[in-house]
Amino acid sequence: MRVHAVAVTYRPGPVAPLLEALRDQCDAVTVVDNTPGGDEALAETCAGLSIDLVTLGDNMGIATAHNIGIDIALAAGADAVLLSDQDSTIPDGMVEELSDHLVRGVAAVGPVPVEGDDVLVYTDHRYGPKRAPIRQGATEIEVSFLLASGCLISRDALENVGGMADSLFIDHVDLEWGMRARKAGYRLLAIPSTILVHSLGDSVVKVPGREQAVHIHSPIRNYYLVRNTIALTRTDLLPWRWRLRYVYWIVRFALFNLAVNSDRVTRSRYLLRGFVDGLAGRMGRYGQ
Numbered sequence: 001m002r003v004h005a006v007a008v009t010y011r012p013g014p015v016a017p018l019l020e021a022l023r024d025q026c027d028a029v030t031v032v033d034n035t036p037g038g039d040e041a042l043a044e045t046c047a048g049l050s051i052d053l054v055t056l057g058d059n060m061g062i063a064t065a066h067n068i069g070i071d072i073a074l075a076a077g078a079d080a081v082l083l084s085d086q087d088s089t090i091p092d093g094m095v096e097e098l099s100d101h102l103v104r105g106v107a108a109v110g111p112v113p114v115e116g117d118d119v120l121v122y123t124d125h126r127y128g129p130k131r132a133p134i135r136q137g138a139t140e141i142e143v144s145f146l147l148a149s150g151c152l153i154s155r156d157a158l159e160n161v162g163g164m165a166d167s168l169f170i171d172h173v174d175l176e177w178g179m180r181a182r183k184a185g186y187r188l189l190a191i192p193s194t195i196l197v198h199s200l201g202d203s204v205v206k207v208p209g210r211e212q213a214v215h216i217h218s219p220i221r222n223y224y225l226v227r228n229t230i231a232l233t234r235t236d237l238l239p240w241r242w243r244l245r246y247v248y249w250i251v252r253f254a255l256f257n258l259a260v261n262s263d264r265v266t267r268s269r270y271l272l273r274g275f276v277d278g279l280a281g282r283m284g285r286y287g288q
Contacts, residue, residue: 001099002027003152004078006069008062009042010034012086016045021090023049026082030054030072032065061169061285066148070163078155085149087199088113097194098152101140107157107186108178110146111196120147120198121190127245128238129175134192141190145178150196157186167283171224172232179237222257223270223277223286226250230278 005026009015012035022029029051033042038055046053054068066083073081080102082095094111101109112134113120122129122144129144151174161181164173178188217225229250233243254271258264277283 001079001102002077003080003082003095003099004073004076005029005082005084006066006073007031007084007086008034008065008069009039009086010059012039012042014045015042015086016049018084018086018088018090019045019049019051021092022082022084023051025090025093025095028052028073028076028078030069032056032069034059034062034065059285061166062148063164063168063170063173064166066173067163067166070153070158074155074158080155081153081158083148083151083153088149089197090150091194091196094150094194094196095152098150098191101189101191102152102154105185105187106154106189107161107181107184108146108151108153109189109191110143110151111194112141112190112192113147113150113196113198115198126241128242128249138192141192143178143188143190144182145175146188146190147198148174149198157181157184160184161186168228168231169224169283169285171221172228176228176232176237183237216257216260219263219267219270220286222254222267223274226254226271226274227278227283230275231281231283234278234281
């Protein structure tokens with residue numbers, strides 16, 4: 001299986017260890033950089049590692065960046081595309097392990113992402129995806145969706161399901177693609193034998209009585225999360241019970257972010273705009 005890695009970056013710090021791991025485990029690597037104006041240090045790193053770099057010159061969104069990289073990978077003859085962000089640590093042997101599980105009928109496989117004490121694996125429940133415990137001895141877990149970073153997607157699935165939804169820009173891109181793949185009859189699998197250390201890049205707040213920490217995003221990310229959640233609930237990709245749960249969740253999310261942050265006026269504008277644009281179907285990059 002010829003695996004082509006696509007790593008998306010945005011104002012990255014040092015990424016040489018990540019890119020070296022991808023280069024050593026994959027047949028080819030393409031970096032797609034969303035940093036406005038480009039990043040000289042990244043360009044030097046890629047040149048030193050003989051890795052192809054596509055500089056977009058502006059932040060085009062993670063979905064568009066993924067699609068650009070995916071198109072390059074498929075045109076180069078890849079049998080599968082491995083997606084990565086800049087904040088993950090690729091363990092030894094991960095790509096080979098994932099490849100063994102990417103069989104007919106499986107759209108994508110991924111490692112078990114871990115951030116601190118949180119295991120970021122989501123399985124189906126009556127009212128939507130929920131984080132799932134990893135059963136001892138499990139070799140595969142059928143999941144609701146896979147986080148994009150570390151996700152190995154088959155060429156067959158990309159050709160039949162299509163790429164990422166550019167209109168989402170960022171947030172829920174992996175959820176939307178996963179639901180499309182499942183609607184087309186494919187399975188998604190997480191592989192417990194390989195662990196990927198991942199960072200969402202946000203601050204967290206511990207809420208009394210809640211085991212999981214709550215992530216605090218920037219105001220603009222609040223906008224995208226609200227807008228894209230509302231937009232997804234207006235499609236037929238989610239079962240109706242899931243749509244109810246997501247509406248409940250995003251309202252609670254908005255109220256929580258207003259309660260715990262001091263920039264309430266700014267956040268309230270972004271949150272309100274997110275609800276309005278989601279209902280109106282105004283998608284793409286904020287302000288465009």
